[in-house]
Amino acid sequence: MHTYTGVPASPGIAVGPVEQIDHGTTGLHRIVCDPFRERALYDVAVVLAKDELRRLSQRAKGPDADILLFQIALLEDESFTNEIGDYIAAGAGGAAAVERAEQIFANRLKNVDDEYIRERSVDVCDVCRRVVDILDGRPRRRLHLKRPSVLVADCFFPSDLFSLDRRMVLGLASNQDSTVSHAAIMARSLGIPAVVQLGDGVAAMAVGRRAILDADSGTLVVEPDGAQIAQADCKIALSRLHGQQPDPVAALPCLTKAGTAFRLMPTCNISDSDTPHTRGAAGIGLVRTETVILYDQSVETQTARCRELLKSAEGVPVLLRTCDTHADDDAPWAGELQTRLNSHRLFQPQIKALLRAAADGDLRVVFPMIKDVADWDVCMAEVNVCRSELLEQGFETSPLMLGCVVDMPSAAVMAVDLMEHGAQLLAIDIEDLARYTLGLVQNPTAAVNQLTNPAVLRLVQNILADAAPRGVQVYLCGITVAAVSAMPAYLKIGVRTFSAEPAALLPLKKLLMEQEI
Template sequence: MYTFSGVSASPGLVLGPVEMIDHGTTGLHRIVCDPFRERALYDVAVVLAKDELRRLSQRAKGPDADILLFQIALLEDESFTNEIGDYIAAGAGGAAAVERAEQIFAKRLRDVDDEYIRERSVDVCDVCQRVVDILDGRPRRRLHLTRPSILVADRFFPSDLFTIDRRMILGLASDKDSTVSHAAIMARGLGIPSVVQLGDGTAALAVGHRAILDADGSVGRLVIEPDGFQVAQTDCKIAVRRLHGRTPDPVAALPCLTKSGTAFRLLISDNISPNASCGPLMPQGAAGIGILRTESTILNGSSEERQLDLLRTRLRSADGAILAVRTCNPAADDDAPWSAEVQQRLDGRRVSRPQIRALLRAAGEGDLRIMFPRLDGVSAWDDCCREVTACRAQLKSEGIETIVPPMGCIIDRPSAAVMAADLIDHGAQLLAIDIEDLTRYTLGLKDAAEAAPRIAEPAVQRLVRSVLQTAIAHSVTVYLCGITVENYRRLTAYLSMGIHNFCVEPAALLPLKKLLLEAE
């Protein structure tokens, strides 16, 4: 019996056999042709790789689809392509050139101070290995599970999980991934137990054995070949959970009232997927969607009509509940390779006109709100409002009558918090305080992971209190967003302050509700 400790990335307890995802070796039996032929072979491999990724994205949803869109964007990135082309021109083979570019671009991301951006280096490795596999004539290695298993890996690539039946995945255990890796994010979204940062060599040691994956505490454990007592104890815990029926959780049906009788409201955050065919069901206990992120529609080049279809589908699935759409954030993930493409598609504007037109056309079909991010003050707000006015006038000239839905802004930096009264005076009808981003910028934190334990710092609380008081004085609704499984435990301070509306990632919805139900 061996016990390894790591960090819990997604809660749960499972017992089962262990299977390993092996990314294999490259570079065997390569023959290098002349540079012109090598470049032609590389160009064909990129076309095939992008076609594979698009097919995968058609089955993916939300953040999963965004991962694949990023990989496609990387293959189209000019600096990435030039790096490979220059190396091929110098006499290297196409596969070797891709491997070299992988090392360069992945290292750039790993050297960034922000943990979330560092984890995107895995995406670079994933897409580069796909191209190398095509150039080497080697099929992508897919793990075919014949029984539900715990999956282990040194690091998980996003595409490792896309082709596996999710019902066959008991849990995920990783040597090196972090709590903000795509594997961890996907595990939380799917309710799959996950433990990361188990240490080098753990995955290789566990493969082929039976194990217990315990991710219920902050410290997760992987117990390889547990003894009879541990197996019996784990089986009993799992059986009790099934007996009491964790899905749906009975807490979801309880009224949103604290122990002392104060009402609160819970919304969820989500991503819109350009390839979605239907809207997801609203999680039980959610009063609506407080933040619907839309960057993927811009990156994917979704047309106005496609965006309109997606919005109508979302409004139908919301069934009258609020749907607050955050317009494309032109400054999202500044260090990510796709940021330049997003900004290029916006063509210097703060908003995308096809997106605004689609929002205006969909506004009369449900409780739609438009939220503008990254506003420093009234000048930026006025720019957004002028774009809305121009789009509405354009639609009217085409014979399409529209209404302007309630519009608000994301308070994600100190300057916006200080200017809250002015933003309201200029027409903001809704304020969403992104507590994680506001913490980062207020405290000068470079790493996203540093913000979670510090969202209740006095300086942050003072800014939130100022925004809340301003909103109350003007009868404007305000809520906190940017709430994750990493930071929800620190929100009682804001409940006591008078914040009664919270927008959380789905995995944190019921845990936060349980916390607030017990609050005085």
């Protein structure tokens, strides 16, 4: 028996045999032809890879389909194609050129401060591996599970999970993936237990054996004894029995034991096909919107999607975060975006779409990466330009409640000035604020464990004290499952609105309802 400890990514317990997703070894038995033939082979491989991705995307939904479209966009990206073409022209084989480009473009994403963008480096590796497999003539067969199993991998590629019969997946265990990797996000959305960051070599060691995956405690027990299996089976049975009926807590009002009211809001992405239900929720937010840039959506398309979102919200507030182009500019498929934006964070078609759609619901908009009043004033000037242009074109616009995301210490320190300059709400991204405040930009896991650091609490407490007399609303956002345990500390200092990923909402509600505040 061996017990390995990682990071919980999706709660639950699973017991079963272990199957491994092995991405194999590339580069065997390659023969390099002349550059013209190598380039022709590469071009054909890209056509085949894009065809496979399109077929997969037809079966996928929402964010899953978006990821596949990201991969297609990368294969069409001029800078990516030129990088490979130049290396082939210098005498390299097509497969080797793709592997080199994979390292270059994946490393660019890995060096981005934003953890979500950093995790998209796996998408680069995934699509490059697909092209390399075609060039190497390796079969790309889907893994057929003959029995329900716990899947292990060094890291999961998105296409690994798209091709599986998900009814056969008991749980996911990964050596490297993080809690915001696609595997973790998918596991939470499907209710599949998942543990990540188990460490190098664990997946290969566990394959072919029986294991207990306890994603509540973050452990993988390989070759457990009979007593451990019986205990785990009992927990699973109780969980299933409990799950037969909706959790009664979900229908209860959001009140602590002392009668203090609090509000909960589920997060989502503007491209999600299934908007979180609003029954019992104080609203929807934060709504991420980076895909409007990556797909270069028109004003009409964005206006229609925003109206759909507001309609589905059924009257509750929708807190939407404008696209964060500073992060997305580092993505290889958005290489031409920086010139087009002329260094502006704001994407004018998005602002125009929001101004047009606002009449259809309670829309509240926040701007990310605002470090000081000068940034805020630039944003407001751009909003005014967009409004004026719409009016000149004969479109009606509606007032917006505007604010900013507090994700940097400078924004927290300058909160009073931002409010004096017109910020009507502040959305504190608590994990980002902790990362930047405590110098943990490259270590998000450590940042989650430091959310109750006195320095971070003091910044939030000061914002709340300054906002109250001015009637400015404050939201605490960026709350993941891993961050739930820190939230009573923020309830204690006065936070009353919490925006959390859907999987964290019920655990967060239960924990806050237990507080004597």
